Amino acid sequence: MCADTTTTETTDYKSTLNLPKTDFPMRAGLPKREPAWLDRWEDIGVYDRLRKKQGRTPFTLHDGPPYANGHLHIGHALNKTIKDMIVRSHQMMGFDARYVPGWDCHGLPIEWKIEEQYRKKGRDKDEVPVLDFRQECRKFAEGWVDIQREEFKRLGVTGNWPDPYLTMDFHAEAVIAAEFQKFLMNGTLYQGSKPVMWSPVEQTALAEAEVEYHDKDSFTIWVKFAVTEAQAEDLNGAHVVIWTTTPWTIPSNKGVVYGAEFNYGLYEVTGTPDESWAHVGDRFILADNRAEDVMHHARLETGMWRRVRDVPTEDLSGVFLEHPLKGAEGANGEWDQPRDFRAAPFVTDEDGTGFVHCAPSHGMDEFELYRDAGMLEQVITYNVDPDGRFRADLPLFGGKAILKPNGKEGDANKAVIDKLASVGGLLARGKIKHSYPHSWRSKAPVIYRNTPQWFAAIDRKVGDGQDTYGTTIRERALTSIDELVKWTPKRGRNRLFSMIETRPDWVLSRQRAWGVPLTCFVKKGALPTDADFLLRDETVNARIVEAFEAEGADAWYKDGAKERFLSGVVDPNAYEQVFDILDVWFDSGSTHAFVLRDRADGSADGIADVYMEGTDQHRGWFHSSMLQACGTIGRAPYRNVVTHGFTLDEKGNKMSKSLGNTIVPEKVVQQYGADILRLWVAQADYTADQRIGPEILKGVADSYRRLRNTLRFMLGSLGEFDSIEPVPHADLPPLEKWVAHRLAELDGEVRAGYAAFDFQGVFQKVFTFATVDLSALYFDIRKDVLYCDADDSLFRRGALTVLDMVFHRLTTWLAPILVFTTEEVWLERFPGEGSSIHLQDMPQTPDEWLQPELAAVIERVRNVRRVVTAALEVQRRDKVIGSSLEAAPIVYLENAEMVGMLQGVNFADVCIASQIALTTDPAPEGAFALEDVPGVAVVFALAVGEKCQRCWKILPDVGTHTHAGVCARCDNALS
The missing domain is CATH 1.10.730.20 (Isoleucyl-tRNA Synthetase; Domain 1)
Structure with missing residues (x-):
């Protein structure tokens, strides 16, 4: 009708198109805009409104409490973001997903900060009244809780932020005391004197969860113990040689042990270089596997020694040894008694000499050996004071320090080595770099030290009747791990199982001031083994818990506390009050009681749906929560345990301020916004290191x-x-x-x-x-x-x-x-x-x-489309066309069924071409094809017709309709 004019005139039809309309910007501007959304969520009460939704199954992720003593690091951001994703996703899947954030507020790190403040002011912590000191610790923790709360909220983490749980809340302290009393009453609490990991710097016992392992350079010495009595005559006068990396333990030596299954020999020195401590004629008893290595360290080359004979273990039986410091000037008879000599299962011939020196006060294997032999009274020493110094009256070494107050090497090792050398007790010495336990708080090395401590027995029958999953804490824990808990990733199960399977009793006591005390009393004059040593009385327990509810754990330290709790029940003068505080892992291990059990937004059965923390918590919170709950409710306090790895820099290195490779969450949020940080978490495999x-x-x-x-x-x-x-x-x-x-x-x-x-x-x-x-x-x-x-x-x-x-x-x-x-x-x-x-x-x-x-059909359509778009891209690259709408490709299909499929989806639109031809004819030679899409080939052709001025398709009918320069589809739209 108006073909002559529509092909030549151009009309602007842009205003007739339904083009996208939105104020949503491509540039997010997240750092500036996110805080407004946080304020909005708080204003409209999103978290509280979700709690009001009716008929939902509760879902509880129980928060492992971070420590309230510093700004957040990237590990905190990873941890809290994963938790938030768990809570939000379950809420949006129809659950009532509660999240009560919490903080760990007691313990040594906070004490340490307050003591640092005292030292800067020249104050002595021991001169400060304990209640004043505790109040300063409380205020310090309160300040950091407020700071960290805002930092967590800035990451977009939802939760009951106005009402978190704090282990220092009065109710929490009361429940922690009550949970401890359950161990007191069910027979698993006992006082024992055994070697525990001890921090001389912090002057307290540590649990395994408070220890991390780092490389350390240690002295090594090969020490000679003379044989003074042996059935085999030629062994008298010979020396048993031991090797140790802790020379400071030699003054506490009480014996030497050997392996009953090893091959030993008698070795004689036949020649020596000038620098060796060995002498011609010296005879040493050594494990055959270790003899050459020992001689090498003694600087005795091959040809300077010979093997005299086998020393069967029956020849070793009945041997007595002499301590190398026996008779030393100034020793005052301290080491004159013969040393014990016996077989032990923990000896190895893979390193050392095949013999192990025993200081049962400083090693658990030795302690258990002599405990089982009924000889602890004869072999336990108390040579090392809480500050890591030898007791002042120890001959030769009194006052020498194993570690300095700053955690560096003290003078004890050198003093022992020098004295051994001067009395002829050394065969060799050296240094070794090895993995060694350090306090995770002070980063200083720890030692094993025998001290009276309070323990929870994990293999003693728990007298509470909750025996569904076992009668001991260990049995209940191992059963829970396999039958009650799902592990993500699954390797978490093996990690915790192996730890609990082999762990010793739980050391509950700490010799510090800021925490919940061990709320118990011991009878004066009674021994720990006596039945009436511990006061077990429900009335006393109830009084303590009531006082803690009203006044917090400070009630334990107030004047007259003992009389307040005991009067009218027993004679207060007959009992001593225990002032050790509980391991902070007992605090956090008890959270299931005062959060899940006691709070309205906790869990109906006191069991969490999820505990989620870093993999280090297999020896920390997962572990202590398991032990604590198995001692009080008879099972694990969680149904799922999810663990994440550690955060590393881009090269896979551990982050360190000294290396300058740390990533601070606050700076990421300032530069990119919290959503980018959250997206990093979502894109990572959090079960491994990220x-x-x-x-x-x-x-x-x-x-x-x-x-x-x-x-x-x-x-x-x-x-x-x-x-x-x-x-x-x-x-x-x-x-x-x-x-x-x-x-x-x-x-x-x-x-x-x-x-x-x-x-x-x-x-x-x-x-x-x-x-x-x-x-x-x-x-x-x-x-x-x-x-x-x-x-x-x-x-x-x-x-x-x-x-x-x-x-x-x-x-x-x-x-x-x-x-x-x-x-x-x-x-x-x-x-x-x-x-x-x-x-x-x-x-x-x-x-x-x-x-x-249908999905299978569309997948086949997409494959054909790939061939077409790839063919058109060649033409675009060669500048034959600028847009795919200029094309009208011919598609050759070997499968006739595909023609109908492609026609059914309007294949020209699918390929964004103006026209397309489908044929089952054989493809001409040179047609474009892709190897991975067989049976499809494409020949390029230009679209025929004019360009529609509205949709830009090139079609034969353009210009033949009412509106100028458009195709039929656009003409209809304009009408």
């Missing part, structure tokens, strides 16, 4: 931008959704039904992933769907329909219907991870005073959306 650094964060930010672009496209198109009539699922076009199928597939995978705490798996699936299935495929194909189709067209309404389905799922699936961004997206579409994505649940997805047969 790397983080500037380049890694740049990569995370790039992933974020791609995802944000997907969300922005949806927002731009969905502004008109309310004005259209959604299309029922049954009437959707095939491509839209395929998207619905993918949503149904993903819904199951996302829920299963979140339930399994697999955030990396969830994010990878959702990210791939958003960027590959949606942005790179579906959105790319449907832009034309969304922009150019008539408002009421089936295809456009179908696309908008699907976009709405995607929007609700994508935002809720991502909300546990990108808490700020999804809130921004949600409010852009659903503004309102009380609106929030975090008040939503993940929408249920109908099973009928699953159409695997």
